[in-house]
Amino acid sequence: MAVILIYTLSFFLLSLVLSPQLSSSAVNTMYQGSSISVEDAKHFMLSPNGIFSAGFYAVGQNAYSFAVWFSEPHGQTQNPTVVWMANRDWPVNGKDSKFSLLQNRNLALNDADDSLVWSSNTISLSTVAVRLFLDNTGNLVLREISGAGVVLWQSFDFPTDTLLPLQVFKRHAKLVSSRSETNKSSGFYSLFFDYDNILRLLYDSPEVSGLYWPDPWLAPWGAKRATYNNSRVAVMDTLGNFSSSDDFTFKTSDYGEVIQRRLTMDYDGNIRVYSRRRGGEKWSITWQAKAQPCTIHGICGPNSLCSYHQNSTATCSCLPGYKWKNHSDWSIGCEPKFSNLCNKIESRFVYISNVEVYGYESRIMENYTLKQCQEFCLQLCTCKGIQYGYSFERNTYTCYPKLQLRNVHRSPYFNADLYLKLPANSPYSYEGSIHEHSPHCSSRTTQLEREYEMGHESRYVKFLFWFVGGVGGLEVLCIFLICFFSVRRRGQRYRRVDGRVYNLAMSGFRKFSYSELKQATEGFSQEIGRGAGGVVYKGVLWDKRVAAVKRLKDANQGEEEFLAEVSSIGMLNHMNLIHVWGYCAEGKHRLVVYEYMEHGSLAKNMESNALDWTKRFDIALGTARGLAYIHEECLEWILHCDVKPQNILLDANYHPKVADFGLSKLRNRNDTSTRSSFSMIRGTRGYMAPEWVFNLPITAKVDVYSYGIVVLEMITGRSATKDNDTSHSGVEKQQHLSLITWLKEKQKNGCACFNEILDPTVEGVYEEVKMEALARVALQCVEEGKDKRPTMSQVVEILHKYCNRDHDNK
Ligand SMILES: *[C@@H]1O[C@H](CO)[C@@H](O)[C@H](O)[C@H]1NC(C)=O
Ligand SMILES: *[C@@H]1O[C@H](CO)[C@@H](O)[C@H](O)[C@H]1NC(C)=O
Ligand SMILES: *[C@@H]1O[C@H](CO)[C@@H](O)[C@H](O)[C@H]1NC(C)=O
Ligand SMILES: *[C@@H]1O[C@H](CO)[C@@H](O)[C@H](O)[C@H]1NC(C)=O
Ligand SMILES: *[C@@H]1O[C@H](CO)[C@@H](O)[C@H](O)[C@H]1NC(C)=O
Ligand SMILES: *[C@@H]1O[C@H](CO)[C@@H](O)[C@H](O)[C@H]1NC(C)=O
Numbered sequence: 104m105a106v107i108l109i110y111t112l113s114f115f116l117l118s119l120v121l122s123p124q125l126s127s128s129a130v131n132t133m134y135q136g137s138s139i140s141v142e143d144a145k146h147f148m149l150s151p152n153g154i155f156s157a158g159f160y161a162v163g164q165n166a167y168s169f170a171v172w173f174s175e176p177h178g179q180t181q182n183p184t185v186v187w188m189a190n191r192d193w194p195v196n197g198k199d200s201k202f203s204l205l206q207n208r209n210l211a212l213n214d215a216d217d218s219l220v221w222s223s224n225t226i227s228l229s230t231v232a233v234r235l236f237l238d239n240t241g242n243l244v245l246r247e248i249s250g251a252g253v254v255l256w257q258s259f260d261f262p263t264d265t266l267l268p269l270q271v272f273k274r275h276a277k278l279v280s281s282r283s284e285t286n287k288s289s290g291f292y293s294l295f296f297d298y299d300n301i302l303r304l305l306y307d308s309p310e311v312s313g314l315y316w317p318d319p320w321l322a323p324w325g326a327k328r329a330t331y332n333n334s335r336v337a338v339m340d341t342l343g344n345f346s347s348s349d350d351f352t353f354k355t356s357d358y359g360e361v362i363q364r365r366l367t368m369d370y371d372g373n374i375r376v377y378s379r380r381r382g383g384e385k386w387s388i389t390w391q392a393k394a395q396p397c398t399i400h401g402i403c404g405p406n407s408l409c410s411y412h413q414n415s416t417a418t419c420s421c422l423p424g425y426k427w428k429n430h431s432d433w434s435i436g437c438e439p440k441f442s443n444l445c446n447k448i449e450s451r452f453v454y455i456s457n458v459e460v461y462g463y464e465s466r467i468m469e470n471y472t473l474k475q476c477q478e479f480c481l482q483l484c485t486c487k488g489i490q491y492g493y494s495f496e497r498n499t500y501t502c503y504p505k506l507q508l509r510n511v512h513r514s515p516y517f518n519a520d521l522y523l524k525l526p527a528n529s530p531y532s533y534e535g536s537i538h539e540h541s542p543h544c545s546s547r548t549t550q551l552e553r554e555y556e557m558g559h560e561s562r563y564v565k566f567l568f569w570f571v572g573g574v575g576g577l578e579v580l581c582i583f584l585i586c587f588f589s590v591r592r593r594g595q596r597y598r599r600v601d602g603r604v605y606n607l608a609m610s611g612f613r614k615f616s617y618s619e620l621k622q623a624t625e626g627f628s629q630e631i632g633r634g635a636g637g638v639v640y641k642g643v644l645w646d647k648r649v650a651a652v653k654r655l656k657d658a659n660q661g662e663e664e665f666l667a668e669v670s671s672i673g674m675l676n677h678m679n680l681i682h683v684w685g686y687c688a689e690g691k692h693r694l695v696v697y698e699y700m701e702h703g704s705l706a707k708n709m710e711s712n713a714l715d716w717t718k719r720f721d722i723a724l725g726t727a728r729g730l731a732y733i734h735e736e737c738l739e740w741i742l743h744c745d746v747k748p749q750n751i752l753l754d755a756n757y758h759p760k761v762a763d764f765g766l767s768k769l770r771n772r773n774d775t776s777t778r779s780s781f782s783m784i785r786g787t788r789g790y791m792a793p794e795w796v797f798n799l800p801i802t803a804k805v806d807v808y809s810y811g812i813v814v815l816e817m818i819t820g821r822s823a824t825k826d827n828d829t830s831h832s833g834v835e836k837q838q839h840l841s842l843i844t845w846l847k848e849k850q851k852n853g854c855a856c857f858n859e860i861l862d863p864t865v866e867g868v869y870e871e872v873k874m875e876a877l878a879r880v881a882l883q884c885v886e887e888g889k890d891k892r893p894t895m896s897q898v899v900e901i902l903h904k905y906c907n908r909d910h911d912n913k
Contacts, residue, residue, distance in 0.1 A: 118674070133235040138203035141167050141195065147235045149174065151663040153362065155241040160185060162287050169202045169212050169221070171243055171258060173363070175382025183385070185287065186265040187258045188363060192288045192777045208233050208255065210245060216383020223256040229758035241267045246526060255687035266366040272337040291401060294370040296335040301328050304392065306400035311509065313399045315460060316392050339366055343376070343389065355389035356612065372399035397512035400461070409512040421455050422523060423510060423531035429907035433822045442524045445484040451527045452477055452488070458521035458902045460490045461510035461537045464503040476502030478645055480524055493520025613685040617692050619645070624652050632704070641699060649699040650684060667693060679729030681752060681762040697762070701755040706748035709817065714757070716869035719817045723877055724902045726751050729761035730810060730897035734803040748816065761870040793887050804889035811884025818878055820862025877900065
């Protein structure tokens with residue numbers, strides 16, 4: 104009795120201190136014979152610390168579930184965050200329903216007609232008294248009062264869609280998403296331990312099912328998971344460290360603080376960790392499993408195409424020739440506007456570049472030409488189209504005839520295209536269909552703070568006028584070429600998730616201390632690079648990873664602002680972008696930690712003549728992919744603005760990664776101390792687009808220009824910057840320019856003498872078609888008018904096409 108008294112008293116005091124508006128009918132313990140009735144909204148359970156509540160929760164009109172939720176925010180209008188539900192799929196009536204702890208030690212939820220909707224299945228004849236207690240971690244525990252306090256049942260063993268800190272996720276447990284943002288009943292996505300002991304995400308709808316995390320094409324070891332540990336447990340601690348018995352671990356981006364957290368299987372198929380400092384605040388996302396929502400299965404239904412939208416997770420649009428089944432439910436997908444396609448002669452293919460269609464192929468056929476692949480699909484009545492492209496792991500062109508078009512999404516760096524089978528006489532094209540969801544990314548411009556010194560302008564202007572004159576005659580050719588580039592495509596990735604603040608957390612991104620980095624770089628002793636933004640040092644981190652540590656100079660930004668910028672960069676994850684591992688912001692020190700690249704910069708490799716033609720083409724394509732990715736993000740601030748061979752790094756296999764992007768904002772733009780005459784203009788002379796000189800709006804096309812110059816350098820072996828600072832610089836400029844013009848003339852005349860422009864020092868064979876394509880694209884990129892230049896994703900598209908054509912002889 105004394106215990107009860109103390110509990111009651113302490114609760115009474117707590118409720119006075121914490122939440123004066125709470126009614127005194129809130130309890131934290133229920134005893135045998137007591138019950139909570141649905142009509143009495145003031146009757147619920149409260150954890151001793153006041154953070155969690157348990158009781159009846161309205162899931163719809165006159166529909167209630169027994170649930171545990173975060174107490175704050177209070178009130179009917181603000182939906183509290185539910186963490187557990189007893190009867191999510193069988194809500195009870197708003198009248199005469201009750202939740203009871205019976206004398207037979209069973210917990211029972213009865214509907215209005217007294218039917219049993221849910222129970223804890225703990226009926227026993229034992230006479231040992233039990234109680235139900237809502238503890239400070241949010242766990243609802245039924246245990247014996249006397250003796251060892253045996254736990255008979257606890258809500259932590261039966262999670263719904265949320266895992267709280269210290270809640271152990273066990274062998275047979277499942278987190279199942281809600282049906283939608285508003286409908287809390289069981290949805291189609293779940294997190295569970297698979298038979299091979301791996302923690303996975305599954306999409307399981309009535310029609311189809313599929314695993315989608317870890318990436319299904321990866322073997323467990325490829326996903327850095329261990330299959331041997333059969334204990335199948337996972338838990339997140341209070342600091343934000345999640346670890347699972349399959350060796351999967353992560354730390355939230357705000358790791359270390361003891362605050363409110365939850366890991367939730369969201370209705371959109373992603374698992375996320377949310378945190379907040381206290382009750383009244385909004386939840387911030389501090390980790391999520393899938394960075395790209397379109398790779399979650401079932402987001403868009405069959406025959407629809409997933410793309411990213413700036414302000415939401417993903418949007419779906421019907422493939423050409425298909426229409427919505429139900430406009431208000433994307434997950435149902437689209438249906439064909441045509442009848443059947445069995446007649447071979449009456450079919451044709453519509454090409455959509457860089458599309459992944461995951462699964463549902465009739466078979467996988469290696470070493471097929473595009474023609475053979477299309478032929479196969481035409482023979483097959485049920486074939487809806489083919490995915491065709493070069494497969495790196497198979498090392499050959501591969502044909503995937505698709506029987507269903509599900510999990511379809513575009514990605515600028517996906518190495519295969521979709522050829523959609525449609526009736527020959529149909530008017531459908533890709534262009535028409537994509538427009539409904541295409542925001543105008545490329546038309547958005549940002550005015551950056553820029554100044555330039557007049558004295559230096561004239562030389563540039565002269566050179567540009569000269570340039571314009573030389574290019575003028577080529578307009579006809581340009582118009583012709585632009586037809587190739589006119590496919591408008593805009594897939595966008597999101598920055599915010601449903602408007603919620605995206606706090607960022609790619610696994611691995613973290614904060615470093617200054618002393619840690621000082622130690623790693625042995626006191627900043629081994630310099631490996633130097634640029635406008637600062638000096639780069641080589642270092643070895645405590646976990647033996649070799650890193651490049653960039654020390655930003657003149658970065659007197661506040662820590663929070665710096666973190667916001669650097670974490671946005673860390674969010675970008677692409678095989679052709681340098682991976683950012685973390686940052687350091689201490690006092691006046693601002694450092695960024697990157698992965699280290701074995702072969703150093705493209706500039707260095709070109710100087711030492713280490714690159715053959717195949718490598719050069721692959722570097723051009725890879726660099727284009729990396730830039731296309733940052734541009735596609737539609738984050739104008741992340742324009743590279745300084746594309747040059749020094750900023751393209753090569754890994755052990757000579758795969759290129761673009762470095763130094765997004766850093767311009769980290770630098771102090773008001774710095775007037777540097778002596779460089781162009782300090783206010785971002786970029787490097789020789790690579791800068793005319794817009795900078797004419798003070799025109801700066802768009803993604805400035806990067807395209809610089810990219811074009813880099814590619815021309817790779818092709819011709821001539822430098823765009825050498826001797827820039829000698830007294831002959833004007834002459835050099837003209838040579839550089841006349842090269843461009845000369846190239847264009849060659850191009851116009853059909854170029855029988857293409858090899859004349861190639862870098863004579865490079866040995867070995869080259870594929871003429873490929874190199875010509877590259878040269879042509881590069882020349883387009885250095886067009887003076889920004890609108891004449893292709894976008895980076897168009898460059899990727901074109902180079903891909905030439906790869907295919909080259910191989911295919913189609
Ligand atoms: C939630 O979705 C389920 C399954 O589609 C449906 O049966 C139920 O009526 C929905 N509930 C509400 C409140 O809309
Ligand atoms: C996270 O938790 C795992 C398992 O409990 C532990 O091995 C690891 O050291 C923890 N990491 C940190 C940084 O605390
Ligand atoms: C399996 O994983 C659990 C939890 O991470 C750990 O406690 C246990 O030691 C592991 N067992 C083996 C054999 O590694
Ligand atoms: C997203 O932005 C578009 C246009 O920018 C707007 O039409 C749409 O309503 C927005 N969607 C959301 C969910 O805010
Ligand atoms: C489309 O879906 C909405 C919401 O799921 C539903 O209310 C409506 O009846 C559906 N319409 C048709 C034509 O099936
Ligand atoms: C693909 O086909 C070509 C010619 O038919 C052959 O030389 C090559 O070995 C094949 N490659 C593979 C991976 O089967």
